[in-house]
Amino acid sequence: MYIRRLLDDEYEDVVKLIVQTVHTVCADDYTKEELDAWAPSNFDVPKFRQNLSGSLNLAAFEKGKLVGFISLERNGYINRLYTHKDFLHRGIGEALFKKAESWAKENGICELSLDSSKTAEGFYLKMGFEKAGISTLSRGGVVLRNTVMKKVIKNGEVK
Numbered sequence: 550m551y552i553r554r555l556l557d558d559e560y561e562d563v564v565k566l567i568v569q570t571v572h573t574v575c576a577d578d579y580t581k582e583e584l585d586a587w588a589p590s591n592f593d594v595p596k597f598r599q600n601l602s603g604s605l606n607l608a609a610f611e612k613g614k615l616v617g618f619i620s621l622e623r624n625g626y627i628n629r630l631y632t633h634k635d636f637l638h639r640g641i642g643e644a645l646f647k648k649a650e651s652w653a654k655e656n657g658i659c660e661l662s663l664d665s666s667k668t669a670e671g672f673y674l675k676m677g678f679e680k681a682g683i684s685t686l687s688r689g690g691v692v693l694r695n696t697v698m699k700k701v702i703k704n705g706e707v708k
């Protein structure tokens with residue numbers, strides 16, 4: 550597996566991966582209505598790409614196939630992290646996270662934060678995050694509840 554920055558013409562592949570992952574991997578934790586609100590089949594790719602411009606966008610590949618994606622904003626907010634549904638539990642999510650975390654440290658970011666899905670909570674706890682509250686996000690009239698999670702990183706050391 551190797552990780553590199555996402556190229557401009559690869560956003561469509563990322564969107565496909567996200568829709569597929571959300572509707573399978575997260576299916577036990579959310580209703581169909583919630584899954585559709587989170588990752589609709591008519592996902593707006595140009596808007597998605599626009600939203601992520603200015604962020605660190607990294608993709609993981611296995612034999613040339615896109616198998617994971619992470620997006621980190623310059624303020625330390627992890628906006629997206631997804632592993633392909635057929636490539637879970639092979640260290641891809643962790644490898645993407647570690648690369649983004651290293652970049653954050655190199656760029657003087659002191660704290661990482663995110664709004665975690667129910668599905669990913671255990672993963673982020675393993676990565677050293679702590680729960681810091683609840684957040685809600687309204688998409689198309691459907692309210693999605695997430696767990697706010699934070700991780701302090703200082704002086705090149707992970708606290």
Ligand SMILES: CC(C)(COP(=O)(O)OP(=O)(O)OC[C@H]1O[C@@H](n2cnc3c(N)ncnc32)[C@H](O)[C@@H]1OP(=O)(O)O)[C@@H](O)C(=O)NCCC(=O)NCCS
Binds near residue numbers: 629630672
């Ligand atoms: C969360 C996610 C990215 C993890 O990806 P992954 O590639 O399977 O994770 P890794 O294989 O790198 O796992 C790293 C460690 O976390 C653990 N882990 C992975 N997913 C976990 C989960 N859901 N709950 C608890 N632990 C988990 C692994 O067992 C592994 O631990 P180990 O090193 O002791 O074996 C993936 O499950 C996913 O895409 N989920 C759906 C989308 C989602 O909810 N994304 C987050 C949006 S906020």
